[in-house]
Amino acid sequence: MNTILIGAALTLVALGGAAVAGTAEPGRQAVTLSLFGLALAVLFFVLQAPDVALSQIAVGTAVVPLMVMLAVRKIDRNPP
Amino acid sequence: MHWYAYTVAGWLMLVGSFGIVRSRDLVHAVVSLSVAQSGTYVLLLAVGYQSGAPAPVFAGGPAPSTRVVDPVVQAMALTDIVVSATVTALLLALSIQVHARHRTVDPDALTRLRG
Amino acid sequence: MSRTVRLVMFGVAAAVLAPLFGLAIAGAPPFGTASHPYRDLAVAAALRNATANVVSSINFDQRGLDTLVEETILLASVVGATIVLRASTGDVRRELAGDDRALAAVTLVSVAVLPGTLLIGLDVVVHGHLTPGGGFQGGVVLATGLHLLYLASRYETLERLRPLHWYRWSEGLSTAAFGGIGVGGLATGAGFLANVLPHGSFADLLSGGTVPLLNIAVGVAVAGGVVVLLAQFLDQALRIASERDGKG
């Protein structure tokens, strides 16, 4: 059973990673990055690594998106 | 299943790097770099997995025994996540300054460092 | 180099590396293997030192040096971002825009959520040697909780409750405390970063020797570090404007 769960989570992660790298506009990319982070957390969880899943959630849900969005905002406010 | 987890790890490294190569925006490149790094977490945890074994956390979990998932790779992945977050922060800070000085974050338009 | 040449070059490299990587993983031990030699030693060592969360035991006891350096990386990044994002010549501080304010309902919910977040963060730090979590995860939760003040209210509220130099000090001091505990181990003759405190009984709050102490040190360092780090970004995005902006 767990093998199937891992397979499913791996697939989500693989697709999510491609979606993040393939999104050209950083503001949108940040949202997809958050989702990708969730998929990674689920994968870590089914791989029996709750510590790592917790780290990923701590970093990936709010802190990194906040930094990315602030950077995007700073850069967007001053168009070339 | 044997090869799938490792392949996904390699795939993430590849798509992340590919994202940087074809990036037209430094912030996008920085985020793509973090996708590439997530390949390393997946690889590490895949290496340490043991079918049917619980997590190496014994309080409120299984009875202490060595039949658990490898905790060493988890410790490495934890360190790796911290490193990734801090490096991403530094890179974003640099991107902000690149924009402040060059008025662009398009790598194709950053042409001052040549030769 | 044109875009096409670049992509072709990357493609060629990938075409060489992908099959090599494939051959390599074909020779790797099967996924889910039961053979983990380091694991066997590490779990035994964690049990000997009465640390219920083996991952914490590795992070703070067995391979504590890695974590000390990891905290140092965080310190370096925070100081680095502070330097890189400092206000430079030509920058002016500006008033916040009037629209920079959240809905009243959101503010209300946040006020309710904020104490809970901080408590959970503390719990994750303090129980790091027993349950999943630890100084790093808890520290980030604490820092995030504090930023609800900005996210759900106004930036000024956060600024008022955030004397930055306190956080900078707490980061520096607790990183130093981590190193100091390490040197303490040297002084007792047990070795650098040795777990010299009594180990306590397994799965107790006071068990694991130095592990909970180091967890708390890291928790404080991370919380302080993340607050300072985010402060640089917030300041740049909300407070600092370049004089050149107006002129384009």
Added chain:
Amino acid sequence: MTSWLLAALVLMLGGLAPALLLGSRRGALDRLVGLELGSALTVLVLLELSHGYGASSYLIVPLVLAVLSFAGTLVFVRLIGLRG
């Protein structure tokens, strides 16, 4: 035990996958809907998995996610909204 895991699998394939799809297409606001759905579903999936694995200590993970995803949502709502 296994029924919890089965439920988690169903939720992953039937919920998380569409959320991911939603979150990787079109504009930022559309993606945000995907993220909201994804966060809520992930909390559920992690809860079910914790039950399925029979390890109460795992529950801290969905708890932290539930709290932080609120902050995460606010990040996007505020900063995407600001950009008009």
Added chain:
Amino acid sequence: MSRSALAPLAVVAPILAACVVLVAGRRAPRLVIDVLATATAAGVAATTGFLAASTLGGRAVTWSGGWSPVGGRSVGVVLVADPLGAGLACLAGLLTAVAMLYSWRYLASLQAHYHTLVLLFLAGLVGFALTGDLFNMFVFFELMGAAAYALTALRIEEPDSVQGGLTFAVINSLGAYLSLMGVGLIYARTGELGLARIGRALGGQRADALVIVAFVLVVTGFLVKAAVAPMHFWLADAHAVAPAPICVLMSGVMVELGVYAVARVYTTAFAGVLPGGVLRTALLVPGLLTVTVGSGMCLIQRHIKRLLAYSTIAHTGLFVVAFAVLTPGSVAGAALYVLGHAGIKGALFLVTGLLLDRFGSVDERDLFGRGSRRDPGGWFFLAGGVALAGAPPLGPGIGKAVAEDAAGRAGYPWLVAAFVVGSAVTGGAVLRAGLRVFLGLGHPPQPPASETQGSGEQPETPSLVRAVPRTMLAAIVLLLLAGALPGVVPPLWVAAGRAARMFLDRTGYAGQTLDAAPPTPVAPLPGLGWTTTGVVLGLVSVTLAVAVALLGVYRPRRAGWRGPVRSPAPVELLHRLHSGHVGDYVAWLFLGVAVVGALIAVPLLAGR
């Protein structure tokens, strides 16, 4: 306290000092901060210097956490100080102390943050040189990186500075992540992270695809750090824009640590499974390419810091070539070469920094004839150029001579040409710039359109300086002396020979690290030092360098190969390849990995 306490102290002392500086920085007077930082660096240098000397009789092994191995196995992280590693750590300490001396009352607007970062950088350098654990190497690598990225971009008012810092950070981080993939793969095979343990687990095995790919990935990060072509692009962009004292550290020891790490990982962990012949080819090909590209690009620069950066690339290529010969003599040569190069190159960077502080430019054309003949800096610069070319009896010269001798004995006499040409061309380029700037010889250079110029930069001091502060001058003199010294101190040659023998001794390393075995005594290498051939080849290099310089200065105005209108195709192509584009560099990085991977995998796997 035993000798084994010294290694962790050398790592943790700068970290603690950095925390003190950070906490006290706003209150304490600048002088206190300067003294504290300089003293800490000097203390680290003294400690590791003592370690280097005392470990000639046997390595100092420290298991962190007191996790001494039981039955040859341990869960802890090990620091293994041997003469070569501790020597490099000592070099890092010395260079940091000198850089701090030079920075006395410098970059005032940054307050103590600058000192904090430099001290953390030092901790990273020292730890990286001393650790005996693969994952710990990665962590220290990242610490060096995080500090170095920020230090490169210190002068945020400079557009080039922030861009160079960003490129540096992206390429190096990607390299580090590829290294970590390699660590994961090797952990999958062996279940070990300690270098000595991995060496034992792999010893006698067949070199299959997993081991090969793991090795290639692990060394990728280090090759990037060492700026081995085609992964070298970031270096010129970063070194050209970093403040001069930081360039001293990056050029003098950080880049060299990349080569050291490749060597360390190979000799301790992979030497038992990957045949030396295969590794030699896999390093010689990119190494020689690095020498070629580095010296070629060096010759056509007019931005003096970039010129020095490309000369560092060329020299690193020479270090790689020297190690690739894989004999004790060649390793000893590389070690001496690194010592001499660090001092001389550091002094050259600092003189260039002074030029920037005085004239607000580091452009050879801009500065033409502006340095005065009475300026000691000018003579230092010219002396540095001659020393860099390998003049006897100075430091770079002895390293070059010993390495050439070893290459000849190992059956690669043709490698001598690489050493002679590489050092002559880079030395000649430095001389050319010095002659033009300080003596005003010849006529100003005419540039092609597409290159980085280096004029109109902000000086690093608060305003343009008139009189050179004594501390800055003292730093330059110290570095020149340090660079000259290895050539004239025979005990250092003996020590280098023994250090090299220990470095290549895999069984001794594993035995001392894992079994607490008594050290195996190493005999000195016979015949290490100045030979007639070495002196003659050194003189040939210097003559060639002078010829290159004079040709550059006095070449006819129109018929030159880099005339005012158009450069010939190869030069133009070389210029265009160094595009400053992050995406290009990533593509090159992967191409480099593919090439090194193919060079190792094809001979080992094709036969099966």
